[in-house]
Amino acid sequence: MAAAGLTACFLSAATALAQTIAVTNGRVITNAEAGVIESGTVLIRDGRIAEVGANVRIPSGARVIDAEGGWITPGLFHPQTELGLVEVALEAAARDNAASGSSFTAAIDVADSFNPAGNHIPSARVKGVTRFAVHPAVGSAIIAGRGALADASGRPDSLFADRQFMLVDLSVSGARTAGGARSAAWAYLRAAIEDARFYPGRFMSHHEGDAINRFDAAAMVDVVRGTIPLIMRMDRASDIRRAIAFQARYPAIRLIIAGGAEAHLLADEIAEAGIPVILDPMRNLPASFDTLAASNRAAGILHEAGVELAYTTLGSDLYWNPRLLRQHAGIAVAHGASWEDAFNAITLAPARIYGVADRFGSLETGKTADVVVWDGDPLEVLSAPTAVLIDGRVTSLETRQTRLRDRYAQMRREGEHGFAH
Structure with a gap:
């Protein structure tokens, strides 16, 4: 009986994966050469996009999702979360x-802590987020560790790529962590880079490097070889200028700047250096001496200069408010960014930055079927998804909040409990 049940379970899963779905009757934003298809269809087969167009033939037996004149887009990709x-x-x-009491730095891997059943993941999913990067926070040193990429399905295997990037904090908070000054933070980073460059030879006679131990140095090797990018958390223009010089000194290292409140002051230099930026378009206040030049116009300036730009929700937070990603993109449009650039910054650009644009970020034949159906313009606050598909599977639009709403919305006569268990 147990074997039969297990077989049935596998067959059910295979059937769900093999299902053919046609998302029809919507304004299709492809993020590809096909551009915008005013009344189109996205055909999905075996979890991948089989065809996109205005005259797609729908196979017999396919499940049809009618967009009812709404918008059909790629799923949103959040580049910086703690989901x-x-x-x-x-x-x-x-x-x-964050592991503030740990002696490890670069060797820390968020995949070991990631909980795919976290309650905030469905809250992001019902707002159209289908993929996201999981960032570590700084603990005992400025090197926070390695981040990962996940989907928002909530399935046990939703973390689909681990050890994808390394994060280092070189902002004012990193200066405090390193000993009280930016000079200490940069000295620590350079020493750690040198430890990794000469790994394992430097560690043959003793266990410790100049800055990091053998285990951390082994984890940093992928950074110095350019296998994974190094994300530098920084805001101040002078720090970003130093990062550009660092890139020139270590050309094999692939840099990404996260934060970038004053990046627009160096837009042309950043574009010339080919360094991507992860920016929150809503950070427009001088919350610290690092962000005195913060501006809502920053996104538009960076786009115009040709910087590879992805949007984040850093100013709101990274664990509860990733759900606000499209609102932050709408703010960018309201202050000078084009709609196309802003939507690209929350879909295809993050996929390019993390090296997975061959699978995600656009609606093209052969790509993973992360598709969202909206009842209106996704960058309008009052619009909402009516269907979210991840890996070609229709996902739930239920969250802890909707369950609480439904539970406490039940009305009772006076004298009875206000809710039912």
């Missing part, structure tokens, strides 16, 4: 984003 790492920020037992 699956934090449930309650003020409760240490529910927070795995």
